[in-house]
Amino acid sequence: MFRKLRFKKPVSRAEDTPIESEEQAESAEPVDLDKGQSISERKAAEDAFNRARDNTYDPLLRVTEVKRTFQVGSERIQVLKGINMEVSQGQLVMLKGRSGSGKTTLLNMLGGLDLPTEGEIWFKNEPFSTWSDEKRTYTRRQDIGFIFQAFALMPLLSAYENVELSLRMAKVPKSLWKPRVQHCLELVGLGKRMNHRPYEMSGGEQQRVAIAKAIAHKPLLLLADEPTADLDTQMVAQVMGVFHQIIRTENISICMTTHDPTILEVADHVYEMVDGRFVSKVGAAPTV
Numbered sequence: 001m002f003r004k005l006r007f008k009k010p011v012s013r014a015e016d017t018p019i020e021s022e023e024q025a026e027s028a029e030p031v032d033l034d035k036g037q038s039i040s041e042r043k044a045a046e047d048a049f050n051r052a053r054d055n056t057y058d059p060l061l062r063v064t065e066v067k068r069t070f071q072v073g074s075e076r077i078q079v080l081k082g083i084n085m086e087v088s089q090g091q092l093v094m095l096k097g098r099s100g101s102g103k104t105t106l107l108n109m110l111g112g113l114d115l116p117t118e119g120e121i122w123f124k125n126e127p128f129s130t131w132s133d134e135k136r137t138y139t140r141r142q143d144i145g146f147i148f149q150a151f152a153l154m155p156l157l158s159a160y161e162n163v164e165l166s167l168r169m170a171k172v173p174k175s176l177w178k179p180r181v182q183h184c185l186e187l188v189g190l191g192k193r194m195n196h197r198p199y200e201m202s203g204g205e206q207q208r209v210a211i212a213k214a215i216a217h218k219p220l221l222l223l224a225d226e227p228t229a230d231l232d233t234q235m236v237a238q239v240m241g242v243f244h245q246i247i248r249t250e251n252i253s254i255c256m257t258t259h260d261p262t263i264l265e266v267a268d269h270v271y272e273m274v275d276g277r278f279v280s281k282v283g284a285a286p287t288v
């Protein structure tokens, strides 16, 4: 038997993040994003979205000497202690490590949701971690997709509506929503379940909707925090199969955290984190 994915209440954050709340989902409903645009503006927006994401960046993501310290009361806790890593285009990179080792803290930084105390993060050959909140938010909306528990599916919306919501939030022209939503749900094998709500689906199916939602706006980088947690072996295999397919067909790179030793072998690189440091790296790229 599968276990249903939990729906955590979205975390509230000061800046605009890819997390969507039920309220945002509802208030987003009647908005026609194409309204007020001239025909030529609309056409330009459609062309931009339809253009193949064929730029090459080598690497797509580079992390150099990243440290992160949190102030808790009078105590300073160093969670990341000098992280170096790279993610190239078309790669599946995994971060493994015990609970509390710092994986989620690092993933938050890779997505620009948090900033290093020291060190730099470069994305698309640009110094992402030095940008303003506004510029990071814009890039995140365009180029990064998230599969985090806190950004889970909206329980009252169907699979179709959940994926569509992601296109609304990314301000993709409305005329493109239907074909893109259908494409993404077919890509994850849920073409026949588009009208089902999350509670009518298995945990693996819900996670595949979450993948469709995270890639709908054509990001270059997909960040996933424990995307196979709570899934049985067969569903884990389905999710990993979908990951490989989207890497091949959508020109996406994936960086994910995991505790599951059985899936590490399908990664291009595995970084092992212990107490805020990488202690090993398996894979072909330069060692840390």
Ligand SMILES: Nc1ncnc2c1ncn2[C@@H]1O[C@H](COP(=O)(O)OP(=O)(O)OP(=O)(O)O)[C@@H](O)[C@H]1O
Pocket: 070, 071, 072, 077, 079, 097, 098, 099, 100, 101, 102, 103, 104, 105, 106
């Ligand atoms: N905002 C924060 N303030 C203080 N400490 C924090 C904060 N965020 C994370 N930490 C601490 O940093 C450490 C690493 O947490 P993190 O969530 O990154 O670990 P993890 O490897 O992802 O764990 P898990 O696998 O359980 O999700 C923990 O000890 C945590 O309490």
